[in-house]
Amino acid sequence: MNIKKYIKAKRYLFTIVFTLLTSCTTFAISDNRTNSINSTQSQIVMSAINSTSMKYADFLYFSKNKFNNDCSGLIYGIYSEAGIDLISIISQESGNGVKRLYTSLKKRDLLHKNKLPNIGDLIFWNNTYGKWGENPLSHAGVVIDVDKSSGDITYIHNNTYLGKIQKDKMNLFSPQNKDLNSYMRYDSKYKKTAGELFDSFGMAWRL
Numbered sequence: 001m002n003i004k005k006y007i008k009a010k011r012y013l014f015t016i017v018f019t020l021l022t023s024c025t026t027f028a029i030s031d032n033r034t035n036s037i038n039s040t041q042s043q044i045v046m047s048a049i050n051s052t053s054m055k056y057a058d059f060l061y062f063s064k065n066k067f068n069n070d071c072s073g074l075i076y077g078i079y080s081e082a083g084i085d086l087i088s089i090i091s092q093e094s095g096n097g098v099k100r101l102y103t104s105l106k107k108r109d110l111l112h113k114n115k116l117p118n119i120g121d122l123i124f125w126n127n128t129y130g131k132w133g134e135n136p137l138s139h140a141g142v143v144i145d146v147d148k149s150s151g152d153i154t155y156i157h158n159n160t161y162l163g164k165i166q167k168d169k170m171n172l173f174s175p176q177n178k179d180l181n182s183y184m185r186y187d188s189k190y191k192k193t194a195g196e197l198f199d200s201f202g203m204a205w206r207l
Helices: 003-022 039-051 071-080 086-090 097-107
Strands: 059-062 065-068 122-125 139-146 153-159 164-170 183-185 198-202
Touching (some): 039 059, 039 153, 059 071, 071 086, 071 097, 097 122, 097 198, 122 153
Antiparallel strands (some): 122 139, 122 198, 153 164
16 A cells, blocks of 8 residues: 555544544443443332332332332332332232232233343242242342343342342342342242242333
8 A cells, every 4th residue: 555545544544533433423332231221210220229228117208109118019119210100000900019010011011031131120020928839920129230241130129028128139040049049038948049939020111
């Protein structure tokens, strides 16, 4: 390549780089997390994290609104701060809070069983208490982080066994691995991890 062509090529490259850097184009930074999240998902995560410092009492308070202190009440409160009124959405369904959430999302084709969920997804579990096999869809939580490379899922839920709202972990690629999965059921006869009792995810943030 002669000098003139070389200089021309360099100028052309510089023009392209300068245009990209000064344009309004947004580039996603590649990492091990899931794709970028929208403002609704971001608010859900923030509200869920803040809930772990709440006083564990008869009721849970989100923006001065009162919710029952159970797993579904926690979810209603978290989503309410993101502008989603789940109580109104599930009002036509029957069953406990978890089953009503599940049915509402199923009707809207918002359930999935992918091993890597979306941030802000609900998690549904089966048989988290009582006689084995008699309590499907018995507990729910909220996904706040996902690591795509390892499959590690971080979630927040109302742990009624321990009497607190807490952050726990789950990995559906290794559901029986006690290092990658928090316990979801604690009684010695049926002690199980979150991964073992997993049922499905629900994209309630899209409502």
